[in-house]
Amino acid sequence: MKTKILVLDNEDEEKKIDFEIDFFLSLTTKERFSLLFKKMKEIKSLMKKNGTGKISQIIKRK
Numbered sequence: 001m002k003t004k005i006l007v008l009d010n011e012d013e014e015k016k017i018d019f020e021i022d023f024f025l026s027l028t029t030k031e032r033f034s035l036l037f038k039k040m041k042e043i044k045s046l047m048k049k050n051g052t053g054k055i056s057q058i059i060k061r062k
Contacts, residue, residue: 006019024032 004019004023006016008015
């Protein structure tokens with residue numbers, strides 16, 4: 001997987017966004033999904049660790 005580092009002298013949100021877009025466009029579909037699944041696992045483990053038992057569910061209203 002590719003790695004890039006953004007170095008800025010000041011906080012420039014537009015440059016940060018452009019950097020992230022360029023980075024994600026440089027990835028293959030497989031690499032994007034790999035990152036997605038890795039992040040999902042990370043979020044799930046953090047939710048369990050911090051006391052949130054289940055991930056949000058859709059509740060049907062009558």
